[in-house]
Amino acid sequence: MSDTPPEMRSVVVERDLAHPPGRIWRALTQPHLMAEWLMQTDFEPVLGCSFSFQAEWGAVNGQVTEIEPERRLAYSWGDGVLDTVVTWTITPTSEGARLRMEQTGFRKDQPRYLVGATAGWPRFFDNLEQLLARESA
Template sequence: MNERLLTTPDGRNVLHMQRRLTHPPAKVWRALTEPEHLARWFPTEVRIEGDRVRFGFGPDGTVIAHDPPHLFAFTWGEDQLRWKLSPDTTGGTLLDFTHTFADRHGAASFASGWHTCFTALVRLLDGARPPAPGDTAALHEHYVAILGLSSGAVRGDTVRLERQLTRPAPEVWQALHGDQATIGTPPPAPFAASGVEAGPVIRVEPGKLLECAAGAGTVRWELAEGTGHGARLVVTHTGDPAALPAWRAHVEDLAAALAALARPGA
């Protein structure tokens, strides 16, 4: 496996994934382009009608490259998907896949989703049964780490962290004890990072937002719809740029705890 996240000159993001397959390019090509095979591994129904691609959900796409059995690419809304097949010396195929998109913080969701799809693709090529569902939350967190999506940023006196989570907003709010938040009192403990002053709550929108005072600035937690099945978390702390490491550790601890909740038996 070989996964990288790159940035284009115009600010879009390119997820690159590579797989070595034991089957020849012609067989892999059929699995990539024929609807009856796509139905076994692609994340939704696909119908290819000339240069138009219709999906089971989301906007239509357009075929932008079709060179059998070497290159196949099409758009899916604003995104672009590209498969390049190269024969290797063993009679198999080197598959190079790229997904170009705008939402950088959704990259781990995309990567874990395609990882699961490629596992199903291999099973299809091998003539085996589809794989059993795996620990998708752990896979997501694996890709957050290897794609470098947990760093956060400082601009002026403001710390900002954006993080895709593996659980929906109501469950995240519950894990944060958000229902215990009261304006004018300190926030529930899960909203406070170690070593960072937490003043009184000044605004609450249940399930969506909590803002509190913090020294000379404020801390704001926001939950919104994310990529995949989880919420998107944005934490913004004004007035203390040195707080970035504390917030990074705190958000990663929260993400790990939520991923553990997603596992069977947790």
């Protein structure tokens, strides 16, 4: 069950990846790798760190709110109107790891943001899988 209030909505994407948790963690936390699959950023994997993501469509600001290396990472994700939280969970499996991303906090009056996230995160995951495949080759 989600802790998201009923007036809020969330987007969840989950995939099994044939890569070890450490490699996935690097891709989630190293700015030069994040730029390859997500967006340009000045992210640092440090609790409380403020950062931004830059893309051709605009910018998103964030702050690291939770960090447990190779297991869990959470940060705020907003643009002045949108105020959400993105949480990454890495669970080891016999084949590699299961990666789960949940973006919570979309208000009912923000359908454009929810539709954008619902369409965008699977594409980001595709980019991440391509990066991981290149990094392990």
